[in-house]
Amino acid sequence: MKILVTGGAGFIGSAVVRQAVAERHEVVNLDALTYAANLESLAVVAVSPLYTFEKADIRDRPALDRIFATHRPDAVMHLAAESHVDRSIDGPGLFIETNVTGTFNLLEAARAHWQDVGRPEGFRFHHISTDEVYGSLGPTGKFTEDTPYDPRSPYSASKAASDHLVRAWAETYGLPVVLSNCSNNYGPFHFPEKLIPVVILNALHSQPIPVYGAGRNVRDWLYVEDHADALLTVLQDGALGRSYNIGGNNERANIDLVRDLCAILDRLRPDAAPHGDLITFVADRPGHDLRYAIDASRIRDELGWQPSVTLQEGLERTVRWYLENEDWWRPLLSRDGVGTRLGIGS
Numbered sequence: 567m568k569i570l571v572t573g574g575a576g577f578i579g580s581a582v583v584r585q586a587v588a589e590r591h592e593v594v595n596l597d598a599l600t601y602a603a604n605l606e607s608l609a610v611v612a613v614s615p616l617y618t619f620e621k622a623d624i625r626d627r628p629a630l631d632r633i634f635a636t637h638r639p640d641a642v643m644h645l646a647a648e649s650h651v652d653r654s655i656d657g658p659g660l661f662i663e664t665n666v667t668g669t670f671n672l673l674e675a676a677r678a679h680w681q682d683v684g685r686p687e688g689f690r691f692h693h694i695s696t697d698e699v700y701g702s703l704g705p706t707g708k709f710t711e712d713t714p715y716d717p718r719s720p721y722s723a724s725k726a727a728s729d730h731l732v733r734a735w736a737e738t739y740g741l742p743v744v745l746s747n748c749s750n751n752y753g754p755f756h757f758p759e760k761l762i763p764v765v766i767l768n769a770l771h772s773q774p775i776p777v778y779g780a781g782r783n784v785r786d787w788l789y790v791e792d793h794a795d796a797l798l799t800v801l802q803d804g805a806l807g808r809s810y811n812i813g814g815n816n817e818r819a820n821i822d823l824v825r826d827l828c829a830i831l832d833r834l835r836p837d838a839a840p841h842g843d844l845i846t847f848v849a850d851r852p853g854h855d856l857r858y859a860i861d862a863s864r865i866r867d868e869l870g871w872q873p874s875v876t877l878q879e880g881l882e883r884t885v886r887w888y889l890e891n892e893d894w895w896r897p898l899l900s901r902d903g904v905g906t907r908l909g910i911g912s
């Protein structure tokens with residue numbers, strides 16, 4: 567299958583591209599190369615005849631039309647987005663432009679292409695979204711695919727809007743779509759402004775490890791390669807028009823996760839004092855959702871997919887990867903906003 571992947575130079579997109587090429591799919595990676603992108607994450611596929619890169623912005627409709635006409639993909643996996651909640655608090659406009667208007671442009675370009683090639687039944691537009699569209703949970707319960715949308719940050723609201731557009735294009739124009747909503751991802755090649763790489767790199771540099779609020783916010787963590795595997799499963803086997811929640815069955819409060827990471831680092835890279843001594847509680851994110859938890863029974867029961875990596879195993883692999891891949895993360899530390907506190911609001 568020839569797959570047009572948007573956002574393939576990002577964290578999850580690059581995992582999807584690496585896995586799709588390994589499974590012998592042809593991949594066209596469309597990415598604008600924002601601050602969050604890194605083509606080094608794709609070094610392993612860069613010379614593959616199955617892989618092509620197109621630098622383009624999903625806000626640029628003519629560029630999208632040209633790429634569809636040139637490559638004539640059988641499927642689209644749409645991951646390109648502004649993805650950092652804190653940045654969405656500081657600058658929501660870009661999130662609306664990329665995540666909402668950009669998705670609209672991509673839907674229109676995909677629809678024009680699909681109509682042009684005779685509306686093939688097998689064509690798929692797979693929209694990759696987040697569990698954050700469902701809002702925040704109390705101490706119990708889980709998000710199912712039927713949980714009403716209740717986004718609470720500019721990021722999650724822009725993703726919710728894009729999900730609605732995708733469903734509307736399926737209903738109104740018959741575009742063959744599938745959707746997925748996933749919990750927090752972690753693993754190798756994660757940009758060093760997100761919680762897990764921040765903890766690892768600050769600990770390595772003996773810098774304070776910032777934890778928002780009291781660290782009681784709970785997330786359901788999924789190893790990124792498991793997510794890539796789930797996405798390729800949804801693309802190929804998902805029922806038309808259907809949504810699939812994807813989760814890791816790994817709920818953890820932020821403070822416990824940070825302590826787990828410190829304990830792994832104490833073992834693999836011991837310092838004079840325990841790394842946990844660096845933990846510093848800082849002002850909370852405004853509107854910080856308390857808890858996310860995914861009920862992933864639909865993808866398990868209907869598509870036979872489940873995560874393969876436990877949280878402990880995945881965290882260990884991730885820490886080892888950062889210890890062994892300084893060449894990958896070191897240049898990213900000087901990128902705009904990295905290492906500074908974002909998203910405090912006013």
Ligand SMILES: NC(=O)c1ccc[n+]([C@@H]2O[C@H](COP(=O)([O-])OP(=O)(O)OC[C@H]3O[C@@H](n4cnc5c(N)ncnc54)[C@H](O)[C@@H]3O)[C@@H](O)[C@H]2O)c1
Nearest residue numbers: 573575576577578598599600602603623624646647750751
């Ligand atoms: N990271 C998570 O935990 C998580 C969880 C669930 C869902 N998601 C969703 O998965 C997708 C990928 O997330 P990620 O963490 O890999 O994000 P990321 O920020 O690491 O990567 C996003 C990629 O999109 C590209 N991009 C941004 N704006 C663009 C534009 N206008 N045109 C073309 N390319 C553009 C960037 O250059 C970057 O390579 C997003 O849609 C996100 O909402 C992420």
